[in-house]
Amino acid sequence: MSEINRGIQDLDYYRLYLLRYLSQNHYDVDPGHPQIVANANLALDMYELARRNGASVNQADEAALAVLFTNIGESxxxxxxxxxxxxxxxxxxxxxxxxxxxxxxxxxxxxxxxxxxxxxxxxxxxxxxxxxxxxxxxxxxxxxxxxxxx
Missing domain, CATH: 1.10.8 (Helicase, Ruva Protein; domain 3)
Structure with a gap:
């Protein structure tokens, strides 16, 4: 995979998706928590890999969302x-x-x-x-x- 500058986190769909979920479900967690960043990066990598392997946008998004919640327990x-x-x-x-x-x-x-x-x-x-x-x-x-x- 090519390296992507992930410094622009405000445009990171999966990070924002996870932060919205955490906010809506009343998690008390810092938005910069390393697990949030790691999960968002992992989800983006999964999406890119799935698309490169021929998955549709919806299939790739589903695969990404499956890994987005790794190590996220219940609120x-x-x-x-x-x-x-x-x-x-x-x-x-x-x-x-x-x-x-x-x-x-x-x-x-x-x-x-x-x-x-x-x-x-x-x-x-x-x-x-x-x-x-x-x-x-x-x-x-x-x-x-x-x-x-x-």
Whole structure:
């Protein structure tokens, strides 16, 4: 592959795509995080390789997007919002996403150690680890709610 000057990151489609995803899903991460840069470069390389090997634009984009999310786990915010919506919807009278998001932000603001002991990926929480320890996480949230009379 030919070398591309990747200093103009504002025009990097895959970097912007990933940053938009991270922003929309409430990840708390620096836009210059090395994993974001590495993933965007890897996605661009994959796109170029696929196109050179005869893939259509859509096929090449699909291949690039498949590698764009390497080492990106789940957002702590989205995890907590989903748990609140699914587990505490009736208890907290939370039956829609915006309310769950408010509760999630409150929990995360008041429980900085909520995800202590969980395996983290470069960015986010590992899905397998989350599945294995979801009861621990739910228990911590229950304890927080009880401690605060909620």
């Amino acid at each position: 702590e915010f989205d995890i907590v919002a989903r748990i609140i919506l699914e587990q505490f919807g009736d208890t907290l009278d939370v039956d829609y996403e915006p309310a769950a998001h408010q509760w999630a932000q409150m929990v995360l603001d008041n429980m900085p150690a909520l995800f202590d002991g969980f395996d983290r990926m470069e960015i986010g929480i590992d899905r397998e680890e989350l599945d294995a320890k979801s009861d621990i996480l739910i228990g911590r949230i229950v304890q927080f709610l009880e401690d605060n009379g909620l």
